[in-house]
Amino acid sequence: MLVSNPKAGRQPYPQALQAVMSIATAEQSRQWLADWGLLNRGPTPLYALPDLAAELGIAQLSVKDESVRSQLGSFKALGAPIALLRLILRTFPAQQFEPRGLLQGQYADLLAHFTVVSATDGNHGKGLAAAAQSIGCRCVIVLHANVSVEREQAIAAFGAQIVRIAGNYDESVEHAAELAASHGWTVVSDTSYEGYEVIPRDVMQGYGTIAAEIVEAMAGQAPFTHVFLQGGVGGLAAGIVSYLWEHYGEQRPLFVMVEPEQADCLYQSAVLGKPARATGSVDSVMAGLACGETSPLAWRFLEPSVDYFMTISDDQAVAAMRRLATGSAGDIPLVAGESSVAGLAGLVQLVQGAGAAADLGLDSKARVLFISTEGATAPGVYAELLGESAASVLARQRAWARA
Template sequence: MLIVNPTATRRPYPDTLRAIMNMRQAAESRAWLSTWNRFERTVTPLWEMPGLAHELSLAQVLIKDESVRSSLGSFKVLGAPIALLRLILRRFPERGFEPRSLLAGEHAQALADFTVISATDGNHGRALAAAAQSVGCGCVIVLHANVSAEREQAIAAYGARIIRISGNYDDSVHEAARLADEHGWTVVSDTSYDGYEAIPRDVMQGYGIIAAEALEALHAAPATSPFSHVFLQGGVGGLAAGIASYLWERYGEARPTLIVVEPAQADCLCQSALAGRAAKASGSVDSVMAGLACGETSPLAWRLLEGCIDYFMTIEDGEAVDAMRRLAQGRAGDLPLVAGESAVAGLAALVRVMGSPAQAAEMGLDRQSRVLLISTEGATAPGLYAELAGETATSVLERQRSWLQQR
């Protein structure tokens, strides 16, 4: 499904939205996280894929690889830790805490009785658990029935208490809110709901770092975007809002064409575009793209997305698996890349569009187009990755090392 967003505009970034999300706070978040010892790289690579560009008849395809920023293996490491830091600073203003010392664990004793809780499909919970462990506060993670044991173990490894429920992601969100009320814990969620916006805003703010780094890598001019098109994963809308708002603020009416992609059975953002308001998915939600298997749009994210996302798309699970294998193989001389099932949504959508001359023409994708894709995760569930990609992540990384040595 391809939906043209009737409310997308080409105008300067509104002040009302700048009060929610802005480049200044993204820069502040980046400075805070730069000192965290969980980071293996403070800046992730932006890979050019000339073989893929040639195959799809495009001028350029670039992939921002978020799998290598930390051992957590996903972009979520930019969101939950920032939200936790800002929460603690607001909650305990009299303590005079400083973000870098919090991440270094210097106030663990003072925070020992403070507990955060969240629902997750895997990566957000893992990032929150890691941040809580560094800070020294308690952490409870609610997992729904479809989260794999492999992902559960990865979260528990950071000391979080795990609570399992039946149902789907949205059920786990409601259960986390109930438990927080019951025990006096604080929800740190990446999705907003009535009366709950400050923390999801902070989560989204961290994702603007991805856009900032991509622009720096290309020495981007202030007034002209180096990308003509940017494909962004859907989910509840947080990642897309974090990156899209940054690009909109930076380039105003000259922003790139922005496309949001989600699984066909978890199409809450497409349904929001059709309804003109934050809406629920029309399908079962369950998808191999676990990180995007979300049934309800975040209302806060929608306020940012409704005016700047030009197209909303859905893809099938099989298309995501094909895209995983395409990147792993490093076709046409490109770098072999480990990209998880949710990481490849943008590529799967791009391949779909370029296979339809009418859709490509409608979206302005041609031999002059420069496309940015975000690989949001690596093999965060190594067993599942091997099953879907047809080889282990270790095997792909070995070929990647050989490729890099031969450059």
Template sequence: MLIANPKCTRRAYPDDLRAIMSVTQATESRTLLSSWSRFERAVTPLWQLPDLARDLGVGQVLLKDEAVRSALGSFKVLGAPVALVRLILRRFPDMVLEPRALLAGNFAESLAEFTVISATDGNHGRALAAAAQSVGCRCVIVLHAHVNTEREQAIAAYGARIIRIDGNYDDSVHEAARLAATNGWTVVSDTSYEGYTEIPRDVMQGYAIIAAEALEALAPQQAGCPFSHVFLQGGVGGLAAGIASYLWERYDAARPTMIVVEPTQADCLYQSALTGKATRASGSVDSVMAGLACGETSPLAWQFLEGCIDHFMTVEDAEAVAAMRVLAKGSERDLPLVAGESAVAGLAGLRQLMGTPQAAELGLDRQSRVLLISTEGATAPALYAELVGEPASAVLARQEQWLQVQ
């Protein structure tokens, strides 16, 4: 389903939002992370998929591949580390800390008793655990009933203490907040709630790095935006807010058309657009798109989304699985790609729209230049193999063959 956002406007980026998140702060976050040893690639590739564009009936499909930035396999590696470092710098002003040395573990002995905690569907918790291990502080991760054991083991591999609870993601968020208050720990979450906005802001600001890299890859000196349309994953809204705010500030009223896509049963952003305020999802929340299976909109993220997201839409789990298979298969001119369940929401939304009257409503046609963000790889390898019908290793082998003949 697709709806137009009644609060969306074409105007300059507001000063009150710039005071919270800005291009300048995104650049600072990028510099902060530049020395982290866990990055295998300083910049992730922006792939052009001409056969997919032709089949869908658009001019260009561009896909930013966040699966390959680090061994963690997801875009979350840009958020949690930024937030953790900024938190420690604020919390211990007398220690005269330097971010590069902090991420290198030079202050591990001094931070050994400092503990951070977060709820997660998998990728954020893994990124936070990895950052905490690098820094040398303690990390506790709260997992809800629907997080599979593969993702639990991936988080534990970075030294985090795991606490399991019943319920869904939102229940785990509340439990993490309770445990933090009881034990004197600090929550490092990618979602905001009343009285808790500073750390989620830092997480979202890290995600803006994706937009900065995508623009640099295509038009470092170009005045206009090289994308006409951008499809963004939903979840609590953090990724979408980080990227959308960056594009909004860069291009003001000339920003691209932006569409947020989320699972039908985890439609908190879609419902927020309907009600005009940050609210809850209308469905069961459980989705194969685990990273997007969130029931409550982040109020901080909504401050940015309500003014610049043109449309909100929902997709079924089956559409996401079909999109995973399309990317994995590749074609003569399209590189085969490993994209996890939550990575393909944007493509699933684009495929759902093309060929319908709604595509014309959004201005999607043969001249459109569409940006998609592949936010994760096979972060749950067994599940990926089950959904796609082959393991990620087979897709990567086909990818290597494709690259050799280009």
């Protein structure tokens, strides 16, 4: 399904939104994280995929590979840590903590009894747990029934206390809020709700690092005409579009939002003109995008900027994973997890429907970007879906690089 958003415009980035998220604050967040030991040095790669671009009939196709952002394996290493840093700085102003020193554990004795809690599909919780371990505070993570044991173990490895519930993601969010209220803990969530926007804003602001690196990598080149983004509650997309919108202004790229057909909360928000819930089961192989309710804060940025909203099937996502893993003579093989390929799957679907591609200007002049947000964060799930291990794909990648 595809729907055009009549509220998306080409005006300069509004001052009201800039007061919430800005390039300046994104750059500050980036500097704070620069020395964190769990992040790899330097920007993540921006790969060109010329063979796939030719197959799709477009001028250029590029992918930002967030799988190598850190040992955590996903872009979420940028969001939760920044939110936790800013939370601690606000909570303990008299201590005058130094942000880089916090992440180096210099104040662990003072923060040993400070506890944060969050619900997660996997990657956000792992990022929060890792940051809490580095800082020295306690972390409790609530997991819903569909989060794999692999992902649970990966989070627990960073010292988080795990709480399991029988419900879905949205119910785990509610449970985390209840735990916080009863124990005096603080929720560090990547989705907003009434009366809770400051921390989700900080999470989204952390994702501006990705956009900053994209702009820097494209210096001196023609900018992208189209950017395909994956859904979820909308936090990643808001962090990216706010930065690119502020940077390019009226010349911003055309933004396309892609999400699972059974977790279509953003699509439904576009249809209804307000933050909405998904209409499907919210049970998708794209676990990180299996969210049932739009973040109202994210929607403030997405409604005036995202030009089209669309949905894809699980099978289309797996096909995109396989195409990236296979590579070609001109395209580097990539390990892309099930939640990272929605943008590519959406692009392929539109190109295969000639009418839709023409409407969006996906032609021989189009320069398209998508973001691969994670690697094989659940290696067993990855291998089951592709019939090949991530290690095998990485071996093929190394061979490609040597050729």
